[in-house]
Amino acid sequence: MSVGLISVTSPLKAATAPQSGPIRYDSAARTFRMDAGDVTYILGVAEDGDLQTLYWGKRLRIQDPSPAPRTEGGSGFELPIDVTPHEFVGWGGGLYVVPNLKVSFPDGNRDLVLHYLSHTIRENTLTIKVKDIERDVVVDLIYEMDPATGVLARSARIENRTKEAFTIEEAFAATWNLPSSSDYQLRYLTGRWASEFNLQEQALHPGKVVLESRRGSTGDEVNPWFAIERGAQPDQDTGDVWFGALAWSGSWQINVEQNAANRVRVTGGFTPFDFAYSLKPGQSLDTPKFYGGYSDGGIGGASRLLHRFELDAVVPQSPNRKLRPVLYNSWEATGFDVNEAGQEALAEKAASIGVERFVMDDGWFGKRKDDHAGLGDWYVNPQKFPNGLKPLIDKVHTLGMDFGLWVEPEMVNPDSDLYRAHPDWVLNFPGRPRTEGRNQLVLNLARPDVRAYVYGFLDKLLTENDVAFLKWDYNRNWSEPGWPAAPLEQQKQVYVEAVRNLYNILAELRAKHPKVEIESCSGGGARVDLGVLRYTDEVWPSDNTDPFDRLRIQNGFSYAYAPGVMMAWVTDSPNWMNNRSTSLEYRFLSSMQGGLGIGANLNKWTPEEFATAKTMIAQYKRVRSTVQEGALYRLISPENGSEHSVTESLSKDGREATLFAFLHSSQLGESYPRIYPRGLDEAGEYSIRALDGQLDSRIPQHASGDYWMHHGIEISLRGDFQAMLFTLEKVEAK
Missing domain, CATH: 2.60.40.1180 (Golgi alpha-mannosidase II)
Incomplete structure (x- = not known):
């Protein structure tokens, strides 16, 4: 056994390997302690084998005693299992709070009681194995603590070691437990198209708050992030704050429960709505990662801690990521009416003000003249670009910029060659209507043939063209989430397999084309989460580019996500959203608080506007590293x-x-x-x-x-x- 690895195969057997690093196991007390950054997290094994949260908060001194696991009493209406701060609990034994795992077995049994079996420690990762008291259902609970920030990633791997398939009906990654207090304040983010990232604040009371997306993707109606502060603080930078973010880009749920004794538990993972996952013998299911952190520096300190973690440990190329270049996007200038000459003229104007990346938006492919046709047919339109994209790309390069393209790989228009050839490739229920959104349907990325097609055309596009950037869009939610090609008992797994394949495609593209950068866009901010940020360099918070509206949208965004991954554009005035007129300087300064982009129609700018823009872009480059990499104070x-x-x-x-x-x-x-x-x-x-x-x-x-x-x-x-x-x-x- 290598140094730094501890393995315990029985709750009665003490660890004998050297214990060094941030994770320590006390075999006598049967407790695990994790220390990193300014955070300590302690959990323990109770006498009956339950795993309990014992402490999560400001870092304790190493000589300080650890609290011990204990089983609290209750009444016939409040059993001990419901008042115990469980780390991960199955549905059984009289549990009434949200379970982490709920299973139906072939014989009709649904009782699941998980007890400690063994554990291993390797550097910053603790893996605890728990098992049902009778059946061979084994769960690996995985804890990974970031050394710099103390942010803890928790996830679960559920394994079927029985001889028959069973169905997982609920699977949550982890539960975060907070001590009893009557003055907790909950923050979370809600929104809609063009009004994303609205900060909500409310006092917690006994009961349950459910944050959820049933839309097949993250959703902008509510974002998978929360923060809980003890007491109402007078400013941003004082007070105890616990926060969490779910790394999943599909349907999800976070439950915030407070019991009558004012203890709070937060459980997050796959939403159980319309969810079922059939697990055959020998198969396993991995939950998403559920990140959690603590700061005694108020909500501002919590945000800065999360930003640092995202930039240094989550996004691609971290911790040595490139600064976001100044970008020009042609959408508002040309819409779908793109062609070689028009784009080259825009590129010349963009280069003259100091732009570093030129992006051609929608309309370059298939028979795409509006949003009614062409999605799915990813070949260069020969009428608009008779010589392919190379002449335009070469022109952009001679102007000192790199080249980017808009794509929407997961969608298809019914009016497309792809749909006519493969109508079965979309999410659908046979014999039922197929609901269109923005004149398009959702490809079923869970299908292996669809996954192969999407990866194949993107790989071909990047191989044949010197493309440095993809604006990856996703412009509708799911409907009719059927997968009729799969066996009946596996059809609801579409919610998991489609997102897994999305991540796999992104990972494979990045591995084969390491210089390509990707932006996650979903009609604005409907797919912003720590799952997609593992594979994309930046995100688009909102289609609303009104510079005054953006102040509030960007403020809300910053509670959960770093300004260094946020794109913001300077567009025309009056703005299309509100018909509001603002100066070019005001528009620039609003957008310069993140990654700066320009989306205005440069064909209509005056010489004075070009001169102003050139000055503002130079100012942005002067402060860019501080804005994108620094610590944000509101x-x-x-x-x-x-x-x-x-x-x-x-x-x-x-x-x-x-x-x-x-x-x-x-x-x-x-x-x-x-x-x-x-x-x-x-x-x-x-x-x-x-x-x-x-x-x-x-x-x-x-x-x-x-x-x-x-x-x-x-x-x-x-x-x-x-x-x-x-x-x-x-x-x-x-």
Whole structure:
């Protein structure tokens, strides 16, 4: 046995291998302790073999005692199993709370009682094996703790070692248990198309809150993220916060339960709605990963911790990912009416202002002239591009930009050669209507032939063309989620197998074409989660590009996801969404808080607009690394009808703070609120500099971090839809 690996095959047998690293097993107390970042997580094995959560919170000293597992009493109406903080529990023995695993056996039995069997420890990963008290149903509970942030990934592998198939009716990845408290506040994100990532806050009370998507994909109606804070804190940066995010891009469910004793348990995984997974002997099912973390730095600290984890441990190429390039997308300029000459003309204009990536959107393939036809026929339209894509790509390269394409691989129009040849390839119930959304149907990616087709045309496209970027779109939810080609008992597995194949396609494409970057887009932000972010470099939060609306959308987005993966575009004014007119500077500053893109019709810009855009893009490149990689502080929130919004991004080395300030409308001659930066070195000296807008001449050019954070900064913004950008730069000591 190698050093660093501990294996215990009996609950009575002590570990003898050296115990080093962040995970320790106390054989006498039968407890596991994980320490990383500023977090400690402790679980233990009770006398009856149940796994219990014992502690999750701020890091404890190594000499501190660990709490011991215990079984609490109850009444005939509240059995001990329902008040015990289980790590992972089967449905059986009088359980009334949400179980992690519910199984139906061929003989009609549905009782499942899981007890500890053994465990292994390898570096940052703990695997605990639990088994039913009678039947050979074995579950591996997998814990992976990130060394830097203490974010814990939990998942389960359910294995059938019996001699007959059984049906899994519910499968949740993990349960997070919080101590008893009567003042918990729950945050989560809801939305709809063009109004995604709305932050919801509510006090928790005894009962259950269900967050769920039944749509076949993540969904923008509610995002698979939560945060629970103890007490209502006066600002963003104080207080205990526990948070979690489910890494799954299909239908999902998170249950937040608080019992009468004010204990909270959060259980997440596949939604049980319309779900059944038949597991044959020797087969296994892996749940999604359910990430959880803790911060004593308030919801702001929790966000920054999650952002750092995402950028350093989740997204492709982490922790040394590339900065997002400045992008131009041709959609609003040309719609479906794309051709070689028109795209080349746009590319020249984009290059002139400093754009680094040119993306041609919808309309380049098949018989695509509108959204009624062509999806599924992924060949270059010969009328629009008689010589293929190479001349356009070569032109883009000569202009100093790389080239990207829009694709929607998982969909098909009924008016397409693909659908006429393979009408059975879509999700459907035989003999029933096929509901169209945006004039398209959903390909059943669970089918091996569909998976092969989708991978095949994408691989061919990337092999034959020097494409650096794919904007991967997904413009409708599922309907009629049938899989008639599969055996009846396996048809509901479509919810799992389709998403697995999506991930496999993305992984294989990235392995074969490692220089290609991918954006996850789903009619805006309907597929943003830590599952798809494992395979994509950036996400599109919303089709709504109104710069004022975007302040609130981007604010909500930032609670769960890092600005470094968020794309934001500068588009035309008046904006198509609200007919709102704003200055080009305001539009740029709104979009410069993430990955910057330009989607406006450059064919209509004036020379003055080109000059302004060139200046703004240069300013963005100056602060890009701080915005995309730094720590985000929400200084003034745009929520609840606020007239003001201020964000600060602090560079990883703490040497630069970039601040964006926005004003909706001046009223009654009121001054702009004083701005108080966060996170600076109190004793360090910082110089202040306006990149866009003007600072009051009375503001000192240099002052300590203490001064800026506690005295604050007064700026003058007056009028409607005004904004400015300024920086604080640390001065080298002489």
